[in-house]
Amino acid sequence: MRRVELTVAYDGTNYAGWQVQDNALTVEEVLNRALKELTGEEIAVTGASRTDAGVHARGNLAVFDTASPIPPEKFARALSARLPKDICVVSSREVPEDYHPRRVKTRKTYEYRILNSRTPDPLRRLYTWHRYEPLDVTRMQQAAAYLVGEHDFASFCSPHTQAKTTVRTIHALTVERADDEIRLRVTGNGFLYNMVRIIAGTLAEVGRGQTAPEKIPEILAACDREASGPTAPPQGLTLIAITPEADDPENTEK
Amino acid sequence: MRRVELTVAYDGTNYAGWQVQDNALTVEEVLNRALKELTGEEIAVTGASRTDAGVHARGNLAVFDTASPIPPEKFARALSARLPKDICVVSSREVPEDYHPRRVKTRKTYEYRILNSRTPDPLRRLYTWHRYEPLDVTRMQQAAAYLVGEHDFASFCSPHTQAKTTVRTIHALTVERADDEIRLRVTGNGFLYNMVRIIAGTLAEVGRGQTAPEKIPEILAACDREASGPTAPPQGLTLIAITPEADDPENTEK
Numbered sequence: 001m002r003r004v005e006l007t008v009a010y011d012g013t014n015y016a017g018w019q020v021q022d023n024a025l026t027v028e029e030v031l032n033r034a035l036k037e038l039t040g041e042e043i044a045v046t047g048a049s050r051t052d053a054g055v056h057a058r059g060n061l062a063v064f065d066t067a068s069p070i071p072p073e074k075f076a077r078a079l080s081a082r083l084p085k086d087i088c089v090v091s092s093r094e095v096p097e098d099y100h101p102r103r104v105k106t107r108k109t110y111e112y113r114i115l116n117s118r119t120p121d122p123l124r125r126l127y128t129w130h131r132y133e134p135l136d137v138t139r140m141q142q143a144a145a146y147l148v149g150e151h152d153f154a155s156f157c158s159p160h161t162q163a164k165t166t167v168r169t170i171h172a173l174t175v176e177r178a179d180d181e182i183r184l185r186v187t188g189n190g191f192l193y194n195m196v197r198i199i200a201g202t203l204a205e206v207g208r209g210q211t212a213p214e215k216i217p218e219i220l221a222a223c224d225r226e227a228s229g230p231t232a233p234p235q236g237l238t239l240i241a242i243t244p245e246a247d248d249p250e251n252t253e254k
Numbered sequence: 255m256r257r258v259e260l261t262v263a264y265d266g267t268n269y270a271g272w273q274v275q276d277n278a279l280t281v282e283e284v285l286n287r288a289l290k291e292l293t294g295e296e297i298a299v300t301g302a303s304r305t306d307a308g309v310h311a312r313g314n315l316a317v318f319d320t321a322s323p324i325p326p327e328k329f330a331r332a333l334s335a336r337l338p339k340d341i342c343v344v345s346s347r348e349v350p351e352d353y354h355p356r357r358v359k360t361r362k363t364y365e366y367r368i369l370n371s372r373t374p375d376p377l378r379r380l381y382t383w384h385r386y387e388p389l390d391v392t393r394m395q396q397a398a399a400y401l402v403g404e405h406d407f408a409s410f411c412s413p414h415t416q417a418k419t420t421v422r423t424i425h426a427l428t429v430e431r432a433d434d435e436i437r438l439r440v441t442g443n444g445f446l447y448n449m450v451r452i453i454a455g456t457l458a459e460v461g462r463g464q465t466a467p468e469k470i471p472e473i474l475a476a477c478d479r480e481a482s483g484p485t486a487p488p489q490g491l492t493l494i495a496i497t498p499e500a501d502d503p504e505n506t507e508k
Contacts, residue, residue, distance in 0.1 A: 011376040056377055076373075086376045119330075122265040122340045123310055123381060123492070238377070 004072045005095045006031070006045070006062045006079070011086040013126050013235070017053040018060065020044075027051075027087060031062060034082040038075075039068040048101035048242050049108065052194075054234030056127065059090070059241040061101045105245035107171060108191060111238045112184040112200040116177075128181065129200070129236035135182055135207030140175040142213035143206040144184075146220070147199065148173050154223035156199055157192035158231070166192055166223070175203065182207070189245065194231050202229030258326045259349045260285070260299070260316045260333070265340040267380050267489070271307040272314070274298075281305075281341060285316060288336040292329075293322040302355035302496050303362065306448075308488030310381065313344070313495040315355045359499035361425060362445060365492045366438040366454040370431075382435065383454070383490035389436055389461030394429040396467035397460040398438075400474070401453065402427050408477035410453055411446035412485070420446055420477070429457065436461070443499065448485050456483035 008031070016024035020032070028047060035043040048061035070078060075092035083089070115121055115128035116135050147156075147170055154166040170188040177183075184200055202219070205211040211229065219227045262285065270278035274286070282301060289297040302315035324332060329346035337343070369375055369382035370389050401410075401424055408420040424442040431437075438454055456473070459465040465473075465483065473481045 009373075009376050011379070058375075058377070080374070085374070085379050088374050088376050090373050119263075119344050120334070120339070120342050121312075122263050122342050123312070125265070125339050127377060 001065050001067050001097070002072065003063055003065050003095050003097045003099060004075055004092055005099070005101070006064075006075065006092050007090045008060045008062055009058045009088045009090050010056060010060070011126070012051060012054050012056045014086060015053065017051055017055070018047050019050045027060075028062075030083065030087055031079070031089075034079050035064065035066075037082050038078055039066055039070070041066060041068065046101060048106070049239055051237075051239055052234050055237045055239065056235075057239040060239055061242050063095060063099065063101055065097070101242070105189065106242050107187050107189060107245055108242050109185065109187045109240040110191070110196045111240050112186075112196060112232065113236050113238075114182040114184075114200070114204060114232075115180060116182050117180040121180075124181075126235055127238075129204075129232050131204055131208070133208045135204060136209065137175055137177045137182060137207065139209075139213050140182070140203045140207045143203055143211075143216050144173040144175050146213070146216035151220050152223055153192055153195055153220070155219050155225060155228045156195050156202070157225065158194040158198075159225050161193040163192055168192060168195070173199070185240075196237060197232045197234065198225075198228050198230075200232035200236065204232065205229040255319050255321050255351070256326065257317055257319050257349050257351045257353060258329055258346055259353070259355070260318075260329065260346050261344045262314045262316055263312045263342045263344050264310060264314070265380070266305060266308050266310045268340060269307065271305055271309070272301050273304045281311075281314075282316075284337065284341055285333070285343075288333050289318065289320075291336050292332055293320055293324070295320060295322065300355060302360070303493055305491075305493055306488050309491045309493070310489075311493040314493055315496050317349060317353065317355055319351070355496070359443065360496050361441050361443060361499055362496050363439065363441045363494040364445070364450045365494050366440075366450060366486065367490050367492075368436040368438075368454070368458060368486075369434060370436050371434040375434075378435075380489055381492075383458075383486050385458055385462070387462045389458060390463065391429055391431045391436060391461065393463075393467050394436070394457045394461045397457055397465075397470050398427045398429050400467070400470035405474050406477055407446055407449055407474070409473050409479060409482045410449050410456070411479065412448040412452075413479050415447040417446055422446060422449070427453070439494075450491060451486045451488065452479075452482050452484075454486035454490065458486065459483040 045062040045064045072094035076089040079089045113128040115130045150169040172187045299316040299318045326348035330343045333343045367382040369384045404423040426441045
């Protein structure tokens with residue numbers, strides 16, 4: 001037996017998120033099926049990030065154990081040929097057999113795209129949040145700066161969280177305009193349930209003048225979901241990459 | 255009665271093209287239905303460009319006559335509210351009652367997007383043509399230069415054309431790399447059936463080293479569809495805009 005890690009990209013539009021559930025198709029389930037078709041084994045992958053319904057990924061990670069003679073790096077192509085076009089295994093590699101993608105210290109990077117234009121765009125409707133009111137990027141950048149660092153993000157977390165602690169570290173949070181889009185990029189050591197979408201919703205409130213950038217510290221201090229802005233819709237969000245916490249020699253939470 | 259022009263954007267993925275046909279849903283049909291719902295009138299719009307199945311648009315034009323009291327510029331919003339999210343009327347305005355969008359001299363601009371990357375991208379699968387072999391943009395630019403100007407484009411036209419002449423003028427044709435995408439932009443006074451897609455397919459052959467850039471004049475001179483490259487798939491193509499031929503005081507073909 002050996003353990004193989006997959007880097008998976010997908011368009012979340014047609015899936016009820018990552019995690020297997022009854023009565024709804026998920027990315028995990030489609031991967032498990034393709035693995036069974038390929039190897040003949042009953043395989044249940046373990047994902048690094050359980051993205052929500054409608055959320056996309058360029059670099060989610062999944063591991064599984066297999067007795068298959070297929071070389072680990074060949075799984076990417078062999079699986080992609082058996083997957084629908086909205087899921088692609090970008091690469092595959094062997095990892096140590098005690099490696100578990102949710103127990104390793106990593107940095108995750110997400111992107112949130114806001115289409116800030118007078119009219120909606122049918123060609124980007126599945127990948128952006130359309131806001132027609134002009135959003136002030138400078139104000140959003142000022143607000144974003146307050147969120148960088150280690151904070152209790154309880155105000156930026158769905159009350160449905162099962163996390164033991166709501167303290168997280170954001171390493172970087174940038175807000176940039178590219179033509180009629182505003183793109184948020186956030187890198188952190190882990191994200192609470194809906195955290196990036198609540199950050200996006202709150203920064204949009206700042207951008208349209210509804211909330212002052214200087215109010216962010218108060219919102220953080222409140223530790224109350226009611227203090228922050230709305231949860232931005234899922235289709236604007238893409239999990240870009242999950243990378244090992246390079247500067248930590250231990251690199252596990254065990 | 256007055257004549258109203260609509261500027262229409264759509265994602266062509268789920269449509270059998272623009273033009274009404276039996277047993278398949280088209281953009282034109284969906285627009286006609288929304289107009290009936292809005293005005294109570296049986297309206298059949300006339301489109302400026304009959305895009306193919308799977309081809310997208312940011313600025314196709316359609317005109318219709320109506321006795322409705324709705325102000326012409328209000329049709330955009332009122333219609334968009336009645337349309338599925340993959341079709342949007344970007345703007346609307348009154349036009350002279352003898353104005354016909356296919357009888358006026360215009361410039362059309364199309365964009366063709368090639369995703370030139372080792373692995374496919376599920377998030378761009380509906381809007382790009384994926385080519386994994388490295389394409390040389392400089393060679394593609396050299397080839398493109400030969401196509402600019404007035405030429406007989408019979409070699410770049412589906413044999414199924416009904417056009418009286420295959421002579422057309424390309425005003426500009428640019429090829430640019432943006433990260434892992436290669437974008438072709440072409441502006442001309444009119445395009446033959448499949449012309450932009452055959453240009454894209456031929457330039458891709460040049461880009462991967464299969465055809466020399468200097469062979470383009472020969473390909474043009476052959477006036478034979480067999481001389482050029484393959485027809486690139488529809489999903490990479492977007493009709494960007496149709497604008498009046500400004501420097502022509504007559505501005506009609508009548």
